[in-house]
Amino acid sequence: MSSMIARENDAEVAALRRALGQRRGRDYWRSLEEFADTPAFQRLIEEDFPRLAPLWEGRVTRRGLLGLMAASLALGGLTACGPQPPEQIAPYTRRPEDLLPGRPRWYASTLPLDGYARGVLVKTFEGRPVKIEGNPEHPASLGATDSIAQAELLGLYDPDRSRTIRYRGSASSQGAFLEQLDRRRSRWAREGGLCLLTGPLTSPSQRALIERLRRRYPGLRWYRHAPLDGAGDPDPRPAVRYRLDRARVILDLDADCLDQGPAKLVHARHVMGRRHPDPQRQDHGLPNRLYCVESTPSVTGASSDHRLPLAAPDVPLFAAALGRRLGVPGLAAADDPAGVDPAWLDALADDLRQAGDGAAVIPGRAQSADLHRLALALNQQLGAVGHTVLPAPPLTPADGDLPALAQAIDQGRVDGLLMLDTNPVYSAPGALEFADRLARVPFSVHLGQYHDETGRAALWHLPAAHPLERWDDARAFDGTASVLQPTIVPLFGGFSAQQVLAAFDGDYRADARELVRAHWRRQWPDDDFEGRWRAALQRGWIEEAPAAPAALPMPTDLTVPVAADDGLVLQWRADPALHDGHYANNGWLQELPRPLTKLTWDGAALIAPALAAEKGLRRGQHVILERNGRRLEVPVWIQPGQPPRAVTLYLGQGRTAVGRVGDGVGVNAYRLMPASGALQAGGLTLLRTDRFSELADTQQHHRVEGRDVLKETDLDGFLEDPAFARPAHPEPPPSLYPEWDYPGHAWGMSINLNSCTGCNACVTACQAENNIPIVGAEEVRRGHEMHWIRVDRYFQGPAEAPETRFQPVPCMHCEKAPCEYVCPVEATQHNSEGLNDMVYNRCVGTRYCSQNCPYKVRRFNWYHYTDTAAKLATPAAAHNPDVTVRSRGVMEKCTYCVQRINQAEADARNAGRPLRDGELKTACQQVCPTGAIEFGDLNDPRSAVSRAKASVLDYAMLGELNTRPRTTYQAEVRNPNPAIREHRDPASDDPEAPA
Secondary structure, eight states, X not given: OHHHHXXXXXXXXXXXXXXXXXXXXXXXXXXXXXXXXXXXXXXXXHHHOGGGGGGGGTTSOHHHHHHHHHHHHHHHHHHTBOOOOOOOOOOOXXXXXXXXXXXXXXXEEEEEETTEEEEEEEEEETTEEEEEEEOTTOTTTTTOOOHHHHHHHHHHTOTTSOOSOEETTEEOOHHHHHHHHHHHHHHHHHXXXXXXXXXXXXXXXXXXXXXXXXXXXXXXXXXXXXXXXXXXXSTTSOOEEXXXXXXXXEEEESOOTTTXXXXXXXXXXXXXXXXXXXXXXXXXXXXXXXXEEESXXXXXXXXXXXXXXXXXXXXXXXXXXXXXXHTOTTOOOOOOOTTOOHHHHHHHHHHXXXXXXXXXXXXXXXXXXXXXXXXXXXXXXXXXXXXXXXXXXXXXXXXXXXXXXXXXXXTTOOSEEEEESOOHHHHSOGGGOHHHHHTTOSEEEEEESSOOXXXXXXXXXXXXXXXXXXXXXXXXXXXXXXXXXXXXXXXXXXXOHHHHHHXXXXXXXXXXXXXXXXXXXXXXXXXXXXHHHHHHHHHSBOOOOOOOOOOOOOOOSOOOXXXXXXXXXXXXXXXXXXXXXXXXXXXXXXXXXXXXXXXXXXXXXXXXXHHHHHHTOOTTEEEEEEETTEEXXXXXXXXXXXXXXXXXXXXSOOOSSXXXXXXXXXXXXXXXXXXXXXXXXXXEEEEEEEEEOOOOBOTTTTOOOOTTSSOEEEHHHHHHOXXXXXXXXXXXXXXXXXXXXXXXXXXXXXXXXXXXXXXXXXXXXXXHHTTOOOOOHHHHHTTOOOOSOEEEEEXXXXXXXXXXXXXXXXXXXXXXOTTTTTOTTOOEEEOTTSOEEEOTTTOOOOOHHHHHOTTOOOEEOOSOTTOTTSTTOOOGXXXXXXXXXXXXXXXXXXXXXXXXXXXXXXXXXXXXXXXXXXXXXXXXXXXXXXXXXXXXXTTOTTSHHHHHHTSTTEXXXXXXXXXOBSEEEXXXXXXXXXXXXXXXXXXXXXXXXXX
């Protein structure tokens, strides 16, 4: 009976908490008066405001108590924010000259990923960020971004972000935290015991503050947790970077260099952005050849000229066999890895040897330090070091990794632990049982954007400011220092890592901006600091003398890999959208189709078709993965190109304390990870169950049926018939539809399939630019996703090792548009510049236009996806004010970013000049890392899009339907090694795509 009463009381308190949380302003205070005398209200005070509980016993009146509560809430909210520099706020009685209402302002800033900087430009309206673009002058972005950078905008406005300081899970204050901190600082200075845990850290100002803490606390130990870097701290690995713009032959060893790592945008531009086939050029416009040996199908493998699937433990064996062929000293004789054709290895070795200093061998960060040293030896043997392989700028290494911290906790050497923007309770290997260890630390502090798994387990949780809200700095992969400058006042308060480090050093009122400025002022003592600082803010990066990188130490004692057993191997890889789990509460990324699987929302174990046939498994069937006594139930996804004995789990899902969007989605793959943090391990057992899940994938939605939808050939076929993609009869047949005249502009688009890697950055950029809603997993399963551009994925060849192709499909803006003549209310129109427009106010939702569209690019609003009461609704602050927010019952599609067209035309008209080519870019064009998309005026024969459409490779999808689309493609031409092609088994070719 007593337990039943307790449950009823808990339910009453929870109901009261919800009721108060749903009321605002005057209604909130009236509710406090209404409930103040109830037992549930007393319990609420005791649980949420323990310091005020003694006042309930009659020492103050009810009105006084309410006043104290109001003061407590106000002070809590104020003290949760870091101190801001004093500024005057005044109305625009005299408006600044450069501020025009309705016109955007741009700020150069930086977005870190895994600690490394990516330069961006942030578009704001009246102080509200609405779009992120790449900074063309930044060496790490070259004007491009990826899906994660685009989705940072949604993360900024995430209502689930942490808003207050918490002590043991309950709201507290900055004063209470600093009081406890002050009592412990003297002990740490005398006796040691203070430890620091961070993710990958390149920030010069943060590193300088850590060195200050070392001087104050001589026993300070700094640990580093990088869950995507494989077995522990990668510092023992050679620090190198690659100049792939100089490379002629590239070997990717399980690195996915086009879609993973801090230099991925630059690598994608250098490798794929230069592939423009031309029979008149000496190199035929294909200046490089890309080989990929990988353990899980990836963007890089799909874009390569040759791909070899191998389980992760077999990749070092392959590299060793290659090294023996190239004459790398220190490698003992051994057999080639099983399943690898010796002729394939011989041809690769010859190609690399002929390339010489134009070769590059790139090892993956998920692989061991032994493979990284072996890859460096291969590059040295080829003569690539100093040309395509360069030393990376040195960084001060940490004192240890997460397993070393766990050992220190076990030994009782950790009295205080500060965790900066890392979530080890979630992302630590399951074998470490880090949550139990953290509970034994007397004083633990967590700084994070969310009150996440680690924030709930720590003694103190501090809210962190978003990268678009704070002052900070970071270095890019090549050492370029970049500044993070806030583009908006912190929405929910929050601290920067510099402020927290300064507080541990005794500076309790430090300002984040001054901490960053002070560091750089010390670096430029004799220069014009203010001038250089302003220039850095305008440019987005800091111009400084580059640090002299240390010479690369050539490995002499190469470890020869030992052949692994033949059992199943479990592999962990970064999720292409959610990364390591930090972005799990971002609806744009959860709903983004993954490049190879096309899965959204759901997590699954990737298995090969051969393994599925052996175990009798079907797509979506649940299996139990067991390793070292730990078990995880997960559905399977049968992935063509997956190595037969490898099972891959993507990291990033299975969150339990991130927010309404990400909680409960997928499974936590970290739970099966070994204590070392290695991203591959043997000894896996796979048990079949009878349970099934319907996974939310998009590949079969809006499928285009037709011959030669995607046209491709190899270099020999291109040289034999350069116009292979052109129709046999170039003149279009007559049409009953009327002809259109375009006296002004005639907009068109060309998509180069030779450059596209299928990375999906265009999908997220379009969603951010055009206010495209999130619909959720259930609606995706019904085929109701709303993305205006999709990236179709095609397989060709045997399911064990197929060739993969990608094709972005936006609205074609047809000259003879079938959708325009079936609309009963004329909501779809053809405008004077060739765009197929949608008049939202006319649309009544018949969907006739969608049924008549052969490209299936129109989307229908089935529900009020933008309703603020909906769980997945995008916050209104993230909406682009230049684009209409659509509602239920409206058909929508790609508009060629008509709002950008209108703005560019108005700017040119006001300036009294014609619109220049390249001045106008669509969102998908601007974000593309490889420059695969060209957009412009077809009436200008010198425009980039006109030149692209004049290429012999230009063709129209489903051109036989005579729709005459304004969006066309350049057919794909691969550059395979003739020696390897000669050794392929013709009988293995299968023109049908595997299911």
